[in-house]
Amino acid sequence: MFRLFRLILLLCCVWLSVAPAxxxxxQLGRLRFILNTPHDVTLLADGIPIIRESHFYMVKPGWTATLMNTDNVTPGYSTSYAAGVYTANVTYQNSEGLVRYSYELGPGNTYKVTVNYATKSQPAQIEWSMAYLNANLIAGMPWSANTVSGxxxxxxxxxxxTPDQTQSQLCPLVKxxxxxxxxxxxxxxxxxxxxxxxxxxxxxARAGQQDWAKRNPIFWFGVGESPIPTVPEMRTITATWQLGEAPVRTVVPALDPAPVTLEREGAQAPYVIDLPIVPRPKERTTAGSACRLGQxxxxxxxxxAPPEVMGAAVEIQQDLADLWGIDSEIGPS
Known part of the structure; x- marks a missing residue:
């Protein structure tokens, strides 16, 4: 009963609406591509995340002001399928800039993302975090790279x-x-x-103290360009991902070893948002009809919005799932 009462109070602070699909x-082959919001870009292989998020910012030189944050721009979409390639085109535009994405899933478990961008009115710089790369996939694994330094x-x-972003670079700039x-x-x-x-x-980014670094163990994979001039032609960056064949795994006899506890200095608890304290509304008005929530x-x-509002939204999301089995998503209004 207490949880139900708390949920009713939280509904007074956060607006609910039916989410679009x-x-x-x-999905094509082993790869599945999902785009919900501008940063909610997910690439999975066999159901396991490879890319968790992606972000694009266009700002004044020196990050003195934001000209475009694609999270805050309503995009336009178009999709097509031809010659075994699924293509999704997504466009973001405001008075300051233009950003166009092309996402492709192709044969042979290939994923290609191309971003075209231009500023309209003044010099700017960009930051494109192309991928929050799932660190669990590559931790302890060999790598080789062609970099700007060979x-x-x-x-x-x-x-x-280390949490230092320069010292924690895996290698020089990657080609x-x-x-x-x-x-x-x-x-x-x-x-x-x-x-x-x-x-x-x-x-x-696994030792980072930012919220985005704490949410999941990731490697930040992206680019910053400073500055880009005001020019009519679009600039283009393309990243092509190729996943090879799944390794052959040998079946081994089941083991039942005794559990081992390891102590590690600096270990952190999983990222958890503190639940907010939501005040009781002083007054409320009913619409005269039932509020029926579906999937x-x-x-x-x-x-x-302040962090307390986002915390309230997260608590609503958890209660909807726990109490009634209702799936929900959180996003900007």
């Missing part, structure tokens, strides 16, 4: 060693990189139309 959700190779650290993973060999190749993008940064509930949170 996922904007894009397609060939490099090594083994991905099992644990993060192409190969990982051995438990899902099979994974290759990523970067191409750009302009020389200012010489390669992509790849750093270990695909969308919880909207105003852009720039």
């Amino acid at each position: 996922r904007a894009i959700d397609v 060939a490099r190779s090594g083994t991905v650290p099992v644990f993060a060693t 192409s990189i190969h990982f051995d993973t438990n899902l099979g060999p994974l290759d990523v190749t970067i191409e750009a139309s302009n020389s200012s993008v010489s390669g992509f940064r790849l750093f270990d 695909n509930v969308y919880i909207t949170v105003p852009v720039g």
